[in-house]
Amino acid sequence: MSAKKRKYQDEYIKFGFVALQKGDAEVPQCVICYKTLSNDAMRPTRLERHLRTTHPELADKSQAFFVAKREALKRAKLDSSGTFRQQTSKIVEASYEIALLVAKNKKSHTIGETLIKPSLLRAAELILGKDSANKLSAISLSNDTIKGRIDEMSQDIKEQVTDQIRASPVFAIQCDETRDVAQCSQLLMYARFILGDSVKEEMLFCHPLETYTTAADVFEVVSKVLRRKSTFMGRVASKTLPAEMRDFLNLAIKVVNFIKGGALNSRLFKQLCKDLDCDHQALLFHTNERWLSKGNMLGRVYELREEVATFLDVQRKADLYKMFQSRECQLSLAYLIDIFEALNGINQKLQGKHINIITQYDAIRAFMAKLDLWKCRMEAGNIACFPNLDSAVPAGLLDSKLKNQIIDHLTELKAEFIRYFPDLDEKRKTWKFIRNPFQCDVADVSDKVQEEFLELKFNSSAEDDFEILDLETFWVKYLPVYPLISLQAVRILTMFGSTYLCEAAFSALVAVKTKYRSKLNVEGDLCCALSGTRPRIPDLIAKKQCQPSH
Structure with a gap:
């Protein structure tokens, strides 16, 4: 005698479950983890237990939350087992992540196909079995794929950084030029700008100078992107x-x-x-x-x-x-x-x-x-x-x-120090209010910001913040409150005093562009290797049709 088949009730959505037809019976499927339970589990107590044990942080969510999840599930394509056809997107995501690691470690693009993928497959076969190894074999890690992924991620990083710079009230740049192993002049540029409540430093680009390396050529390259040289000791x-x-x-x-x-x-x-x-x-x-x-x-x-x-x-x-x-x-x-x-x-x-x-x-x-x-x-x-x-x-x-x-x-x-820095005493007086506005006289600031300066000076909460925050964070925090005097401060604090970041990046350039990779366009690799901004990999995947390796 066959067991009684339980039926799905609409009220079960409040536990985060929908019905999925499996053969001649309905089974409950979780709209959060997409896991399917047996037909016998189609009862409120079992469904609620799954929600509270597997997803305790969502146990108090309203029914509307799970309804929205159900609608998203309906828009997705399902296979017979009820799992998303996201296998290819996960494979592509893995390909991007591995490409990012290759760039971060300044390795050759061929390492994905010659070392990383064989290592993954061998380890998966030994530990998880051949079925798991077969799934990993779909990850595309060819030389061209790794290069393409790196270029796409670097372009996304550059777009993010450019947008952040445009949104910043002030920014500063540093540029430096060097020759790589192929005797090609590479112009590298870093930017310092305000992001949130802090000052951020990011690499903006690395661009080859095809002919001359004069100031006019450098300015032309820089101006296309965004419409002082090293220490002297x-x-x-x-x-x-x-x-x-x-x-x-x-x-x-x-x-x-x-x-x-x-x-x-x-x-x-x-x-x-x-x-x-x-x-x-x-x-x-x-x-x-x-x-x-x-x-x-x-x-x-x-x-x-x-x-x-x-x-x-x-x-x-x-x-x-x-x-x-x-x-x-x-x-x-x-x-x-x-x-x-x-x-x-x-x-x-x-x-x-x-x-x-x-x-x-x-x-x-x-x-x-x-x-x-x-x-x-x-x-x-x-x-x-x-x-x-x-x-x-x-x-x-x-x-x-x-x-x-x-x-x-x-x-x-x-x-020689005096010749290089003739205005030390003048700068010290000009920047006095930046170092500590609460130990500065109103006569030490310009006329147009004196009233605002006095408001800041006698703000006890601001004085407490000054004791615990570094200079950049303090002035950025009070930029919306005291815009005139804070803007003067952040303009100074965002300035570069040396080309250290560019010079450090040149060491990475030497590691990336070797005599064995002398024809490589290094901008993408350097951007991914040196940038602190993470590429938006899910957005990149969404823009393309996922195609696994064959």
């Missing part, structure tokens, strides 16, 4: 050196080139350091483009100075050995290491993400004050501020010639 550090110190710097470079310039010398020096149980077994090269490496190079030479001298002696490089071992050279190198280390420190404070120009100016003013302090100490014979030099000079007795050279160098260094 490297040039300053070397430019202001006295002639004799510069000679000793060049000597150190010459020694490094001799030891590392040939494979045999490199191996012999490494073995020597290994036999002497040194912490390091190799010297470091430096490049003019990455001037910070010059300080690192000097530090390694000085650390291994005894091993370097021994190697030069063994190799019978009498001229280099004699100059390198001289007291003047050793003391000059000690000072150069100390001053380059100080310059490295100030440079690192000026670089990085989410650093505003006020913070950078404060760091520069502090360093210039240190230069004055070091000069005064040096004139008094106190060299404690230069630890390497201090440890190299016996009993604190510094040669007067070297002392005068150091004083001259510090004087020239300060002069």
